[in-house]
Amino acid sequence: MEKKKKGLGKKILGALQVPVKDCKEIGQTFAHGDWKTKVSFLIMGFGPLMRGQILRGIAFLATEIAFIWYMVAVGAKYLKDIGTLGTVQGGFDENYVYTYGDNSFFILLFGVLSLFVLVAFLFAWRVNVRVNMNEEKRLKEGRKLATVKQDLHSLLDEHFDKTLLAVPVTGVFLFLLLPIVFMICVAFTNYDANHQSPTNLFTWVGLENFKNIFSLSTGGFGKTFVTVLNWTLVWAFCATFLTYFLGMAVAILINKKGIKFKKMWRTILVMTIAIPQFVSLLYVSKMFAADGLVNSYLMKWGWIKTALPFWTKASWARPTILLINLWVGIPYVMLITTGLLMNIPEELYESAKIDGASPFQTFRKITLPYMLFVTGPYLLTQFTGNLNNFNIIYLLSQGKPQSLELTGGAGYTDLLVTWLYKMTVQDTNYKMAAVIGIMVFLVTAVVSVAVYNILPSVRDEEGFQ
Amino acid sequence: MKKKLLAMLLSAAMVMSLAACGGGDDNKGNDGGSSNDNPPAASGNDDQGSAPATGNDDQGSAPADIDYGSGVITIWVAEAVTEFTQQKADEFFAAHPEMAGYTVDIQPTGEGDAAGNIIADVEGGADIYGFAQDQLGRLVSAGALTPITGDYASFVESENDAGAVNAAKMGNQIYAFPLTSDNGYFLYYDSSVVTDPSTLDQILADCSAAGKNFYMEINSGWYQTAFFFGTGCTLTYDTDDSGALTSSNITYATDNGVKALKAMIALAGNSTFVNGSSLNSATNVGAIIDGTWDSGLAKDIFGENYACAKLPTFTVDGETFQMGGFGGFKLLGVKPQTEQGKMLVCLALAQYLTNAETQLARYEAVGWGPSNLTAQGSEAIQADEALAALAAQLANAIPQGQYPDAYWQDATSLGDDVIAGTYNGMSDDELMNVLQGFQELEQSYVGQ
Numbered sequence: 001m002e003k004k005k006k007g008l009g010k011k012i013l014g015a016l017q018v019p020v021k022d023c024k025e026i027g028q029t030f031a032h033g034d035w036k037t038k039v040s041f042l043i044m045g046f047g048p049l050m051r052g053q054i055l056r057g058i059a060f061l062a063t064e065i066a067f068i069w070y071m072v073a074v075g076a077k078y079l080k081d082i083g084t085l086g087t088v089q090g091g092f093d094e095n096y097v098y099t100y101g102d103n104s105f106f107i108l109l110f111g112v113l114s115l116f117v118l119v120a121f122l123f124a125w126r127v128n129v130r131v132n133m134n135e136e137k138r139l140k141e142g143r144k145l146a147t148v149k150q151d152l153h154s155l156l157d158e159h160f161d162k163t164l165l166a167v168p169v170t171g172v173f174l175f176l177l178l179p180i181v182f183m184i185c186v187a188f189t190n191y192d193a194n195h196q197s198p199t200n201l202f203t204w205v206g207l208e209n210f211k212n213i214f215s216l217s218t219g220g221f222g223k224t225f226v227t228v229l230n231w232t233l234v235w236a237f238c239a240t241f242l243t244y245f246l247g248m249a250v251a252i253l254i255n256k257k258g259i260k261f262k263k264m265w266r267t268i269l270v271m272t273i274a275i276p277q278f279v280s281l282l283y284v285s286k287m288f289a290a291d292g293l294v295n296s297y298l299m300k301w302g303w304i305k306t307a308l309p310f311w312t313k314a315s316w317a318r319p320t321i322l323l324i325n326l327w328v329g330i331p332y333v334m335l336i337t338t339g340l341l342m343n344i345p346e347e348l349y350e351s352a353k354i355d356g357a358s359p360f361q362t363f364r365k366i367t368l369p370y371m372l373f374v375t376g377p378y379l380l381t382q383f384t385g386n387l388n389n390f391n392i393i394y395l396l397s398q399g400k401p402q403s404l405e406l407t408g409g410a411g412y413t414d415l416l417v418t419w420l421y422k423m424t425v426q427d428t429n430y431k432m433a434a435v436i437g438i439m440v441f442l443v444t445a446v447v448s449v450a451v452y453n454i455l456p457s458v459r460d461e462e463g464f465q
Numbered sequence: 466m467k468k469k470l471l472a473m474l475l476s477a478a479m480v481m482s483l484a485a486c487g488g489g490d491d492n493k494g495n496d497g498g499s500s501n502d503n504p505p506a507a508s509g510n511d512d513q514g515s516a517p518a519t520g521n522d523d524q525g526s527a528p529a530d531i532d533y534g535s536g537v538i539t540i541w542v543a544e545a546v547t548e549f550t551q552q553k554a555d556e557f558f559a560a561h562p563e564m565a566g567y568t569v570d571i572q573p574t575g576e577g578d579a580a581g582n583i584i585a586d587v588e589g590g591a592d593i594y595g596f597a598q599d600q601l602g603r604l605v606s607a608g609a610l611t612p613i614t615g616d617y618a619s620f621v622e623s624e625n626d627a628g629a630v631n632a633a634k635m636g637n638q639i640y641a642f643p644l645t646s647d648n649g650y651f652l653y654y655d656s657s658v659v660t661d662p663s664t665l666d667q668i669l670a671d672c673s674a675a676g677k678n679f680y681m682e683i684n685s686g687w688y689q690t691a692f693f694f695g696t697g698c699t700l701t702y703d704t705d706d707s708g709a710l711t712s713s714n715i716t717y718a719t720d721n722g723v724k725a726l727k728a729m730i731a732l733a734g735n736s737t738f739v740n741g742s743s744l745n746s747a748t749n750v751g752a753i754i755d756g757t758w759d760s761g762l763a764k765d766i767f768g769e770n771y772a773c774a775k776l777p778t779f780t781v782d783g784e785t786f787q788m789g790g791f792g793g794f795k796l797l798g799v800k801p802q803t804e805q806g807k808m809l810v811c812l813a814l815a816q817y818l819t820n821a822e823t824q825l826a827r828y829e830a831v832g833w834g835p836s837n838l839t840a841q842g843s844e845a846i847q848a849d850e851a852l853a854a855l856a857a858q859l860a861n862a863i864p865q866g867q868y869p870d871a872y873w874q875d876a877t878s879l880g881d882d883v884i885a886g887t888y889n890g891m892s893d894d895e896l897m898n899v900l901q902g903f904q905e906l907e908q909s910y911v912g913q
Contacts, residue, residue: 199608
């Protein structure tokens with residue numbers, strides 16, 4: 001542990017030193033460089049062009065021109081407003097013809113994009129400086145510079161990784177990174193139903209929304225957040241481990257010698273997988289409603305007088321959801337564990353039997369450790385998946401029942417992620433939804449990292465080989 | 466044997482998918498304010514000749530010989546009336562050749578969804594769109610509606626019933642053309658089950674005796690007011706012309722409010738009660754509180770025992786109250802336009818789509834109850850049972866004004882608490898505390 005800490009400290013220190021080193025190098029390059037290098041600081045690619053490296057020079061120059069063109073045409077006007085997110089509101093003239101004003105949404109989106117472009121340009125400029133430095137060094141040492149052909153060839157050889165990754169990295173940036181950064185930014189604005197672009201402006205509010213989510217006063221989200229978070233964790237834990245152990249039990253049961261029609265039992269269980277959840281869950285949800293099959297038959301048979309509150313009482317709805325989830329989840333676990341169970345070496349069981357171990361002991365000492373070892377990562381993905389299990393909750397109960405005890409339209413069976421969905425779709429409360437989104441990420445990340453580190457398969461990679 | 470199994474599986478799959486459809490609609494019915502967006506299925510077209518053009522009614526100070534330009538006008542209306550709207554738009558352009566540079570693109574969008582869709586992207590949204598009137602506040606504050614002034618405003622005010630006119634107003638400014646005056650609720654019942662639809666107790670007793678269910682969606686802010694407004698409580702907001710809430714008039718935390726809440730608790734505890742208002746997901750219905758959009762379905766389900774009535778009375782602590790509630794309206798709005806020519810065409814078209822002839826034709830085509838006074842006076846409307854029951858109920862209802870989004874959520878929470886039995890066995894004082902909390906919450910939305 002001690003060692004690890006030191007390693008981390010060093011890493012942080014190292015990371016801090018990088019920009020310092022960089023600045024030093026840039027300074028030295030400028031001070032000791034020839035005039036071509038010095039001009040390159042202003043006109044990117046000038047040095048390589050003058051030294052005959054046409055392709056590199058043109059690439060750098062094109063980057064600079066593209067950057068300037070982007071900033072003049074698009075970026076600058078958005079970057080200028082990113083501090084306020086727009087000041088001019090749209091309105092009607094005397095003929096009721098409408099003129100649109102600033103659009104806070106686009107200002108934020110393109111502002112963020114422009115910041116990324118700026119960072120990318122600075123990086124390109126830094127590379128430009130380094131290329132100049134290296135070229136000078138090479139020439140001083142009397143070596144030749146790479147020709148255009150060699151440069152191009154290197155893209156298929158020692159720089160092949162960059163060629164391959166260019167497209168995926170751009171995709172990840174545009175479709176993943178940019179939206180995530182944008183969403184995180186929204187959490188620090190007042191973008192909600194009363195501040196809708198394009199006709200209304202929204203602006204930065206600092207940590208206001210984060211204060212609100214932990215605020216316990218009336219109308220504050222604090223109490224509701226804690227309730228929803230607790231249920232999310234309880235749900236994820238129960239849903240994961242109940243289905244895991246019961247699924248394993250079912251698999252062991254079916255695997256037992258002497259059980260007849262094994263294939264039939266498995267087929268019956270797998271049927272639940274074959275039917276799409278959208279169909280089966282909506283149907284089951286209706287089945288347990290006040291006027292659903294279950295209640296009306298129980299009433300018909302005279303077992304109950306009034307309908308059982310499967311979906312209307314929190315104390316009933318939560319266990320009902322867990323039970324129905326068992327029905328959905330057990331077959332998956334059964335399928336996975338059936339194969340694994342057959343893999344456990346038979347000798348282990350035989351020697352345990354000779355030593356006089358009871359069936360429970362063999363399960364606890366042989367089966368379970370083996371299973372946990374192999375399915376550890378599966379359990380972790382299941383757990384994080386359940387933290388965000390939108391389908392089951394939304395199709396069964398839509399997060400209901402609601403209560404005046406909870407704010408923000410949350411219900412007692414809402415997970416953080418279904419609450420987030422309701423906030424965006426029903427209440428157009430984007431600012432709080434963004435905060436909840438960040439919270440979901442934090443919870444998932446913390447739990448994943450913590451659990452990952454205690455997984456037997458991670459701690460002891462050679463345990464069962 | 467194998468064939469039999471296959472047949473069973475197939476039929477099971479079909480039943481499930483049917484149930485899934487029902488479930489889907491149920492969700493839609495449950496989401497707060499937009500619960501009144503289930504129009505009846507389309508049932509053929511009418512063959513009305515082209516109606517005469519209505520006068521010269523330019524908004525503001527447009528010159529007479531204006532060049533209207535050309536382009537595409539996008540219209541969002543409910544799926545049931547897309548064909549009808551297309552036909553009427555064609556008639557409009559045939560009667561107004563000077564505006565024929567425009568073509569219409571009609572897209573099916575439910576009145577409940579239109580507001581959400583247009584707010585998400587005002588610039589890209591439809592030019593003319595139908596919406597449920599409880600969405601007006603949201604739309605105005607999002608700047609998604611053009612104010613209606615001048616001749617158009619007087620057209621709206623003089624031709625429509627007072628409730629519809631108020632529904633189209635924000636403060637003193639009219640923002641939309643009333644389309645229908647049928648978004649209210651009343652009682653559908655099976656006349657072989659319910660002997661006397663005038664009191665709630667009798668309806669419940671009859672349903673219980675016949676083993677049938679009584680449906681009312683008391684966890685919806687829309688239906689719940691039948692109790693609260695019935696005992697004389699008020700819950701309204703005043704808005705300025707831009708849609709911001711300026712003050713509230715809420716008297717839920719009163720003795721009358723407690724009585725209404727007690728009536729709801731008693732109803733929720735009744736064994737025949739089921740929370741819901743969507744006929745197509747209801748089973749074993751004896752009576753249901755629902756709106757005109759389900760009238761076709763109700764006729765199918767109840768057959769010759771189909772009957773409608775205004776809402777019943779209910780009795781709390783020996784006192785009897787008539788159920789009240791909301792009257793609701795569908796409106797047709799015009800998005801703010803950046804070109805004057807297009808704006809004028811949109812306004813003229815929207816007016817044409819809501820005038821007396823079109824409203825009557827729409828009633829004949831798809832059964833939507835008109836808001837236009839002339840259309841309301843016609844024989845066909847007078848003879849419609851469901852619309853008659855609605856008209857009787859509307860006398861006890863208040864036109865639904867503007868409510869903050871949060872109200873619908875809070876009302877659902879209150880209803881859910883009632884259904885969950887949270888308030889069972891509470892004393893009047895404790896119930897008063899609950900209502901006090903609710904009232905303060907609703908008051909807190911003013912000025913936000």
